[in-house]
Amino acid sequence: MWGYPAALDRQNARDSGLSTGEYSVLATLSEAEGHRLRAGDAAADLGWERSRLSHLLRRMEGKGLIERVTSSCDGRGQDVLLTEAGWDAIRAAAPDHVTFVRETIFDPLTAEEQAVLAGALRKIREATQEHGLW
Structure with a gap:
C-alpha cells in the first residue's frame, strides 16, 4: 500500500482535477448538516x-469550491460552507473515485482476503490510537 496514496492522488487529479485533500474536504462538507462545518470540526473529522x-x-476558496462564512453557532467563528461549484465538483468526482477504490482495493481480493485486510487495518488503527495519534 506504500504507493497507493500517490496513485489515489493521480486518479483524483486525472479524473476530476481535484487533489485528494480537496476531495476529502468536499466529501466531509457534503455529508455535514447544512453542508457547513466549523473549520476546527472539519479538521477533527478529517484527522x-x-x-x-x-x-x-x-x-479551495480561491477556486470557488467553498466559502468561509460567519458561524451559524455563535457568530464569532467561521464555518466552511460548500458552494454550488463545490457541490458540482464532488458530484462529478465521486463516481470515478469510488470506482477506482473498489476496483483497486476490494475487487482484486477474495472475501477471505477482504476479511484479513479489515482485521489488519483494525489492528493498525488500534495501535495508532494507543500512541494517541489517531
Whole structure:
C-alpha cells in the first residue's frame, strides 16, 4: 500500500482535477448538516492539523469550491460552507473515485482476503490510537 496514496492522488487529479485533500474536504462538507462545518470540526473529522486545513481552504476558496462564512453557532467563528461549484465538483468526482477504490482495493481480493485486510487495518488503527495519534 506504500504507493497507493500517490496513485489515489493521480486518479483524483486525472479524473476530476481535484487533489485528494480537496476531495476529502468536499466529501466531509457534503455529508455535514447544512453542508457547513466549523473549520476546527472539519479538521477533527478529517484527522488533520488545523494549519493544514487552513492552507487548503484558502486554495479551495480561491477556486470557488467553498466559502468561509460567519458561524451559524455563535457568530464569532467561521464555518466552511460548500458552494454550488463545490457541490458540482464532488458530484462529478465521486463516481470515478469510488470506482477506482473498489476496483483497486476490494475487487482484486477474495472475501477471505477482504476479511484479513479489515482485521489488519483494525489492528493498525488500534495501535495508532494507543500512541494517541489517531
